[in-house]
Amino acid sequence: MKILWIGIMGWLATATAAGINTQNFKAAGNIQYFTTENALLSSFGGSSKLGSPDRRLYLGLHYDFINNPLTVVQTDNNQILDVLIDHIQTTELGMGFMIGNSFSIHAMVPFHFTRFPSGTTNTSLGDITVRGKFYLLPKNRRFGMAIIPEFTVPTGSTRNFVSDGSFQPGIHFAIENDFEPFKLAFNIGYRNAQNATYSTIDYRNRIIAKAAGSLPIVDWLNLNIEYQTAIRVPFDFSQSPSEFYLGGVSQIGKSFYLSTGATIGSFQEDASGNYGFFVGLEWTPFDPHEGEEIKTEALAPPVQKTKFVFKNKRIVIPKSIHFEFDSPALTPSGRSIVRQLAGFLKKNDAHFKKIIIEGHTDSAGKDAYNLVLSKQRAATVRRHLIYYGIEESRLQSEGYGESRPKYPWGSAKDQRGLNRRVEFIVID
Numbered sequence: 024m025k026i027l028w029i030g031i032m033g034w035l036a037t038a039t040a041a042g043i044n045t046q047n048f049k050a051a052g053n054i055q056y057f058t059t060e061n062a063l064l065s066s067f068g069g070s071s072k073l074g075s076p077d078r079r080l081y082l083g084l085h086y087d088f089i090n091n092p093l094t095v096v097q098t099d100n101n102q103i104l105d106v107l108i109d110h111i112q113t114t115e116l117g118m119g120f121m122i123g124n125s126f127s128i129h130a131m132v133p134f135h136f137t138r139f140p141s142g143t144t145n146t147s148l149g150d151i152t153v154r155g156k157f158y159l160l161p162k163n164r165r166f167g168m169a170i171i172p173e174f175t176v177p178t179g180s181t182r183n184f185v186s187d188g189s190f191q192p193g194i195h196f197a198i199e200n201d202f203e204p205f206k207l208a209f210n211i212g213y214r215n216a217q218n219a220t221y222s223t224i225d226y227r228n229r230i231i232a233k234a235a236g237s238l239p240i241v242d243w244l245n246l247n248i249e250y251q252t253a254i255r256v257p258f259d260f261s262q263s264p265s266e267f268y269l270g271g272v273s274q275i276g277k278s279f280y281l282s283t284g285a286t287i288g289s290f291q292e293d294a295s296g297n298y299g300f301f302v303g304l305e306w307t308p309f310d311p312h313e314g315e316e317i318k319t320e321a322l323a324p325p326v327q328k329t330k331f332v333f334k335n336k337r338i339v340i341p342k343s344i345h346f347e348f349d350s351p352a353l354t355p356s357g358r359s360i361v362r363q364l365a366g367f368l369k370k371n372d373a374h375f376k377k378i379i380i381e382g383h384t385d386s387a388g389k390d391a392y393n394l395v396l397s398k399q400r401a402a403t404v405r406r407h408l409i410y411y412g413i414e415e416s417r418l419q420s421e422g423y424g425e426s427r428p429k430y431p432w433g434s435a436k437d438q439r440g441l442n443r444r445v446e447f448i449v450i451d
Contacts, residue, residue, distance in 0.1 A: 052119035053081065054081070054272060056237060058251060059208050059210055059235035063165075080121075080308055083116070084117075087113050088299050090299065091110065092110065106140055107139075108139060114133070115134070115149075116132045116133075117130070117132075131154075137183040147180035150176060150191070151176045153176075154174075156170070165200065168196070168197065177190060177191075187218045192214075193213060195212025197209070207234075209234050211232050213228070214231055216229075231251070232254065244272070245271060248269050250265065251266060268301075269284055271284065278307060279305070280304070281302075281304055283300075343445075344360050344404065344445045361404055365411035365412060374449075376451040377450045380405050381427075382401030382445055383397055383425070385425060385443050386425045393424040397424045398420070398422025401421060404445055425442070
């Protein structure tokens with residue numbers, strides 16, 4: 024007979040009742056995924072549907088529960104003979120912030136509640152993890168790569184089975200691609216824990232692999248599915264756990280995000296109790312000006328008051344809304360027009376209840392790139408209007424790239440860039 028450790032959030036590995044670290048669930052330092060690390064800056068504080076790609080600060084509070092994380096198993100038939108821990112509940116505090124335009128740092132502090140079959144519940148601090156992230160392609164909004172070093176300090180209790188007493192260094196590599204509308208991310212890395220050995224268990228060296236997909240259902244809700252595994256080196260299937268996550272991330276107001284879901288770590292008979300659930304609340308401050316070149320705003324010439332006209336179910340703007348070159352960021356004059364438009368919409372809210380913001384580009388550049396840029400620019404205008412007080416429910420953004428020119432390609436007006444535009448279509 025041997026003891027199998029079924030770790031927190033469904034991790035499964037050969038072990039004994041010694042202090043093996045059973046707290047493997049660590050929330051990701053972004054609002055896009057549950058445990059998978061992002062590689063696009065737009066996933067740090069938002070996605071193509073959720074939030075803003077320019078947020079610089081992240082705070083999170085997460086709760087997770089795992090049933091029967093430590094059991095005794097008969098090796099010849101894999102039947103569970105005894106339950107050594109009834110369940111473990113964890114509350115984790117997380118914080119992350121951007122330093123410059125290509126580096127972020129994160130810290131995670133867990134608190135555990137270990138309940139034994141006797142009815143005793145022990146409370147203890149868990150292992151604290153500090154993680155850095157170097158974004159290798161910070162300006163690319165479609166494809167990203169990142170290098171993620173991490174270090175875990177053994178501040179947890181081995182007696183309560185939430186730490187193995189090891190200092191744990193690790194290094195990870197992340198890639199992410201935005202396929203519009205869904206995103207995919209992959210992580211591969213290495214983690215070392217020198218004290219994670221006992222009897223037949225050898226968990227000192229592990230390769231960590233993760234995969235995640237995020238699909239927007241509506242503007243305020245994303246559906247997520249994630250998979251992760253820890254492969255023991257040298258390989259041993261019984262000590263190479265895996266788990267699945269399924270849940271959603273929803274936006275609440277301008278700055279809060281709620282993540283909920285469930286997990287299962289194994290379909291093996293001896294892991295029948297291996298399930299859990301989690302819930303998290305994240306906060307990232309809303310500021311649509313973050314990341315934009317606004318220091319020249321004071322030097323920009325004043326923009327005259329813009330007169331808006333409603334014609335043929337469109338809000339016509341005499342002057343174009345300008346963006347920075349090859350960027351979704353508004354220029355100072357562009358922000359001024361959007362701010363004036365917000366005032367116009369507030370005064371006429373009874374007449375303009377639902378508006379589609381359309382982004383269009385000219386024919387310069389590749390079709391696929393122009394399509395993405397037009398969507399990002401329309402989303403930027405939408406975020407600014409929300410920031411200036413327009414209800415989110417009234418606004419929808421779409422991008423069409425170069426597929427709907429207002430003037431023929433090659434014409435004088437096209438050459439003056441007049442096909443690069445944002446239009447406002449009133450549908451209600």
